[in-house]
Amino acid sequence: MADITYKNKINRIRTFALSLVFIGFIIMYVGLLFRDIEWLMLVFMILGTLSIVFSTVVYFWIGLLSTRAVQIICPNCEKPTKMLGRVDACMHCREPLTLDKDLEGKEFDESYNSKKKRH
Numbered sequence: 048m049a050d051i052t053y054k055n056k057i058n059r060i061r062t063f064a065l066s067l068v069f070i071g072f073i074i075m076y077v078g079l080l081f082r083d084i085e086w087l088m089l090v091f092m093i094l095g096t097l098s099i100v101f102s103t104v105v106y107f108w109i110g111l112l113s114t115r116a117v118q119i120i121c122p123n124c125e126k127p128t129k130m131l132g133r134v135d136a137c138m139h140c141r142e143p144l145t146l147d148k149d150l151e152g153k154e155f156d157e158s159y160n161s162k163k164k165r166h
């Protein structure tokens with residue numbers, strides 16, 4: 048797990064959403080420490096709620112993204128993985144993947160078409 052530069056995009060966004068939930072709870076917890084100062088506690092509570100709401104939005108966004116993601120079988124670990132864009136990493140083993148080679152015959156988005164790889 049030393050290679051941080053290559054991480055699956057969907058996984059990365061998911062980690063981000065999850066950390067937002069944690070941050071939200073931490074903010075709310077800090078708010079409880081300021082119980083005596085009502086307005087300050089309220090501010091922390093609102094910020095914490097916003098953070099959690101935002102993470103829900105991000106989760107929805109992941110859902111949208113993964114419907115558009117291309118599902119492929121990783122050549123390295125032979126598990127099905129989803130990739131976003133033309134270059135992404137495997138969700139399981141972080142093998143760098145590219146769509147450029149074996150994409151013939153599959154449906155893909157406009158960035159692929161613009162590369163004039165269609166026959």
Ligand SMILES: [Zn+2]
Binds near residue numbers: 140
């Ligand atoms: Zn893999």
